[in-house]
Amino acid sequence: MIKGIIFDLDGVLVSTDEMHYLAWKRLADELQITGFTREDNRRQRGVSRMASLEIVLEKADRVYTEEEKAELAERKNNYYLELLEHMDESAVLKNVKEVLAGLKERGFLLAVGSASKNAPVILEKTGLLPYLDKIGCGLDTTKSKPDPEVFLVAARKLELSPGQCLVVEDSAAGIEAAAAGGMKSLGVGPFYRLLHADYEAPMLCEVQNWDEILK
Numbered sequence: 001m002i003k004g005i006i007f008d009l010d011g012v013l014v015s016t017d018e019m020h021y022l023a024w025k026r027l028a029d030e031l032q033i034t035g036f037t038r039e040d041n042r043r044q045r046g047v048s049r050m051a052s053l054e055i056v057l058e059k060a061d062r063v064y065t066e067e068e069k070a071e072l073a074e075r076k077n078n079y080y081l082e083l084l085e086h087m088d089e090s091a092v093l094k095n096v097k098e099v100l101a102g103l104k105e106r107g108f109l110l111a112v113g114s115a116s117k118n119a120p121v122i123l124e125k126t127g128l129l130p131y132l133d134k135i136g137c138g139l140d141t142t143k144s145k146p147d148p149e150v151f152l153v154a155a156r157k158l159e160l161s162p163g164q165c166l167v168v169e170d171s172a173a174g175i176e177a178a179a180a181g182g183m184k185s186l187g188v189g190p191f192y193r194l195l196h197a198d199y200e201a202p203m204l205c206e207v208q209n210w211d212e213i214l215k
């Protein structure tokens, strides 16, 4: 029986995906990597900052040292933080707060399970913190989705077993991570049909069958 729900953040609760894309694109342009596309960016959904950088560098015409890579990842994050400065409640996806409040009222424990190290800042700026019981994020983990680490951390913080948790995700890596961690998944977002989740809906606010999913 499901007792807790672990939500990915970017693309599930908030719309940060375009900002991630713009920040990576700015870096790619500076490095004169011309082939970085939105399709590459789709593969960056859900995966850590360093793993996302590797996707950008696939099309580079030279090899970068670990030290250079660390500098590039930090540079991208600074561009992303510039964009986040203007972030407020309007970045929360449609009816997310209402859905979270409804699930809380029904007695479910709610957590975030995000690869992002910026998750606490984003939750604060968007006013989502009061809706959540626990936060698992990139600051708690060493392995990137599709490794289940961040979801297992979130489940542990909720004091639930993996089988008692449902994961809500918009990325293929995240759905894979949920399965690897022994958790059922609900796939949402623009690519929901491609995710092979246990349940699916275009957006959180469009889920019709919560009773079936949470049984």
Ligand code: G6P
Residues within 6 Å of the ligand: 010, 011, 020, 044, 045, 046, 047, 048, 049, 052, 077, 114, 115, 116, 117, 118, 119, 138
């Ligand atoms: C989320 C996004 C990814 C991003 C990752 C790390 O999972 O979907 O695109 O790479 O977080 O984010 P960060 O904010 O730590 O760079």
Ligand code: MG
Residues within 6 Å of the ligand: 008, 009, 010, 011, 012, 045, 046, 169, 170, 171
């Ligand atoms: Mg996501």
